[in-house]
Amino acid sequence: MDLPMGVPTSDIFEVRETPSAGRAVFSKCDIPADTVVWRPTDLSLSVVLREYRREVCGQCFVYDYGNDLPVRNKEVGFAFCSERCQAIFSDEQGPIGIEAWTAAEKLIKGRSKEDADMVELDQPRPKTEDITSAWEGAAAQAALIRIARLGQRDDDGNVVQPTKQHKKALQKALLQKISPDVMSFCLAGILWKHNHPDEWQRILDLAVDETPYHSEDDLKAFIRTYLHLLAIAPLPLLDRITVETLYLWSTRDSHNSFGIRSLEDDGSEFFGYGCWPSASYFNHSCSPNIEKKRVERAWEFRAGRDIKAGDELCITYLSGEERRLSRENRMLTLKRNWGFDCRCERCKEQQ
Numbered sequence: 001m002d003l004p005m006g007v008p009t010s011d012i013f014e015v016r017e018t019p020s021a022g023r024a025v026f027s028k029c030d031i032p033a034d035t036v037v038w039r040p041t042d043l044s045l046s047v048v049l050r051e052y053r054r055e056v057c058g059q060c061f062v063y064d065y066g067n068d069l070p071v072r073n074k075e076v077g078f079a080f081c082s083e084r085c086q087a088i089f090s091d092e093q094g095p096i097g098i099e100a101w102t103a104a105e106k107l108i109k110g111r112s113k114e115d116a117d118m119v120e121l122d123q124p125r126p127k128t129e130d131i132t133s134a135w136e137g138a139a140a141q142a143a144l145i146r147i148a149r150l151g152q153r154d155d156d157g158n159v160v161q162p163t164k165q166h167k168k169a170l171q172k173a174l175l176q177k178i179s180p181d182v183m184s185f186c187l188a189g190i191l192w193k194h195n196h197p198d199e200w201q202r203i204l205d206l207a208v209d210e211t212p213y214h215s216e217d218d219l220k221a222f223i224r225t226y227l228h229l230l231a232i233a234p235l236p237l238l239d240r241i242t243v244e245t246l247y248l249w250s251t252r253d254s255h256n257s258f259g260i261r262s263l264e265d266d267g268s269e270f271f272g273y274g275c276w277p278s279a280s281y282f283n284h285s286c287s288p289n290i291e292k293k294r295v296e297r298a299w300e301f302r303a304g305r306d307i308k309a310g311d312e313l314c315i316t317y318l319s320g321e322e323r324r325l326s327r328e329n330r331m332l333t334l335k336r337n338w339g340f341d342c343r344c345e346r347c348k349e350q351q
């Protein structure tokens with residue numbers, strides 16, 4: 001198998017294709033319990049949910065039992081546990097990133113609470129053809145907004161000023177309902193691609209979910225956010241804000257992101273999520289032999305028991321409470337959240 005760019009490599013494990021669960025990680029030698037097997041540090045896109053933005057550090061995800069963090073940057077809408085974390089954040093996002101977060105924050109703050117994300121359960125997931133036609137439906141308005149921001153050139157290469165029609169398309173986008181967490185996802189993804197253009201292939205190589213939107217509302221929120229970003233983002237980012245990038249990010253995020261949860265209370269607080277490509281080749285088991293623990297922005301994957309050479313190394317995708325569910329309910333949870341029928345050893349044995 002040609003190894004994808006983001007595949008983790010190590011002396012003690014290798015990534016191979018499996019007959020029924022895609023690629024997976026296998027031990028190359030006996031691994032004693034408690035051995036640190038892998039430390040994924042390659043965080044790409046991450047989202048800290050709006051409701052936790054004052055309590056969870058925007059850089060290292062430290063959480064102080066719900067207390068507001070000491071360094072609050074109201075312009076960009078993040079709080080930090082220290083000046084150092086704020087400086088690292090600014091450095092990683094770059095001047096254009098900071099300008100973009102500031103523009104997004106200004107737009108979100110100017111709006112009422114009604115705009116908060118509402119999750120409608122039980123709506124069907126949009127199919128591929130619904131997704132394609134919904135994005136196509138936004139193309140004309142997107143083109144007008146681009147011209148409103150950048151102008152356009154006539155046949156002789158002269159810049160033609162935007163007309164009332166272009167400006168109206170931009171204004172119309174700004175009046176649309178805002179979904180702050182979708183905005184964070186899209187902006188974080190665009191900025192990651194902007195700041196790491198050579199690493200995009202690591203994202204494209206991940207497992208794909210062609211129908212990543214949970215509901216029609218969710219899909220609509222992404223399309224509105226696309227238009228919002230075109231209307232407000234710094235001009236050097238406009239070429240990056242494309243349907244292709246936003247859709248491809250969603251198709252990879254869906255089956256590869258990990259929840260960023262509290263480190264106490266069995267991870268009961270869900271602060272947001274992030275995608276660490278090198279962590280994304282470990283399959284799930286309901287009886288995992290690898291324990292994963294978040295350490296600030298990184299993960300530590302440790303052998304939870306003695307592992308024999310040739311065994312598959314599996315983590316669990318379930319949260320603390322979910323692990324105690326019956327086989328049927330674990331299967332349902334994995335199907336709903338990750339879209340697969342679990343084929344782990346424990347589920348096979350309990351069949």
Ligand SMILES: C[S@@+](CC[C@H](N)C(=O)[O-])C[C@H]1O[C@@H](n2cnc3c(N)ncnc32)[C@H](O)[C@@H]1O
Nearest residue numbers: 021022023207255280281283284340342343344
């Ligand atoms: C994070 S990726 C893991 C690596 C993936 N197998 C690959 O080829 O990229 C998650 C996807 O792997 C597959 N997978 C992981 N654990 C599985 C399991 N226990 N049973 C069946 N499929 C599984 C599912 O397709 C799932 O959406």
